Amino acid sequence: MKKNYLLKVLLMAIISTTLSTTTLFAQENVRILKADPNTNSITLKNFGDVTATISGYWFCVRPQYAQLSSMTTVTTLAPGAELDVASSINFPVSSGEFALYSSSGFGSSANMLDFLQWGTGASPSRESVAVAAGLWVADTFITVSPPFQYNGDGTQNGVANWSTLGIDDFEESSSLRLFPNPSSTILNVEFKSVVAEGTLQVYDILGKQVYAQSISSNIEAQIDVSEWETGLYLIKVSSENGQNIKRFIKQ
Template sequence: MKKNYIVTLSCFFFLSFHLTIISQIRFTKVDPVTDIITIHNFGNTMIDVSNYQICKKFQYKALNQLTLNSGTLILQAGSDVTLSNASLDVTNSDLGLYQDSNFTSTTSMLDFLQWGSSGNGRESVANAKGIWTTGNFIATTGPYFYHGNGAENGLPFWNNSVLSIEDVTFSNQTFIYPNPVNTNLNIKNNANQKILKAELFDILGKRVLMSNSSTTSISSLNLKNVAKGVYFIRLTSNLGSMSYKKVIVE
């Protein structure tokens, strides 16, 4: 009995570790216009993604069927692979990344995004997995860039621009406090920019609160009516720079 317990426990830890590593494979750039995608390994070990699948509006391709532009499908930790001929739609579409061909499985799905305003295929799977909110679309034209840390999901971490020097400066010099917060979240910006929009998203990417200002920099948000939990705040400056912060509401 003890021997079986040890074997079972060992298998559990192996599978947990394996799934954690796999979940770190995700899109970092999707360009429907040029039909190019970039995939990054956020994990800490090498993974062969040759047989991983992409799914676009119920149309499927293995990564080894795409054209290799740069990198390799033997994806080292921290490295990228860029592929073309993914047959992406420029408007109103979606794209899912799977570790195998079980396209209705939340375990098999690794990443998902959708753009435009309709035309989704596997949105329900992404919603069930907890990585995308039903009805959320990237509303701008591509290319689309992921700005999360690999474990962060949903619409708040996708936009249509690469982080500029101004974005990095704005983000590094923008602070929120107290955090965790109960009622009023203070926002302080030491960069020479005004914060004209503050948006609060839940962990599924659903926007639960937004504050706009036309001229005066936003200095606080009232979270009194926001349920307890983990959220992400997106701050946008008068120059269009963006900063993403994690906030805990108690």
């Protein structure tokens, strides 16, 4: 009986230690999954195993800064979840850098969550912070054409883990259908599920908002684009179903 009692105590101790260790090492790990300097688009992914509160995060394209809460109504990101964001600050296209921060202390490596820089003629201003954070190697740049995609598992850092992303890949998870696309007159925006309450916003290639409307109890919206400048636009729909982004070409 004494041996059985000791065995039970030992098993309980092992289980307790295992549970405590699991809880101790559970953490959020939000990284940049996709980036498109052409349309100021960013996709974030939580590679961690606990839900991340992201409302206090910041985008940095020095000297421009913007809090994530000003660009999306989404405040948390579940483990494995992704979030498409139309950035309110502009990215340099040919050469530049982008940093994701947990707070507004931009000079602190402890606050930097992720970083990338591209091109060959960039003048990095946050590179030293990224190097100190272990997120990047000095004097290395992504040299493939944008859009960019991170191919790591959330633990790997540096330029070797970035590749070119096709436009169809960036939008494959979108629950929006745009037609006709391209269009010179009317653009129809179709939702895969009814939107009870939300907003539809359109941004030009420079990240400037050119159109906005409220959505309620609809599965489709219609926009007159006849007066718009010819070029590429970003359609963003935010609702109780989440946020979705898709590109549109005005002919």
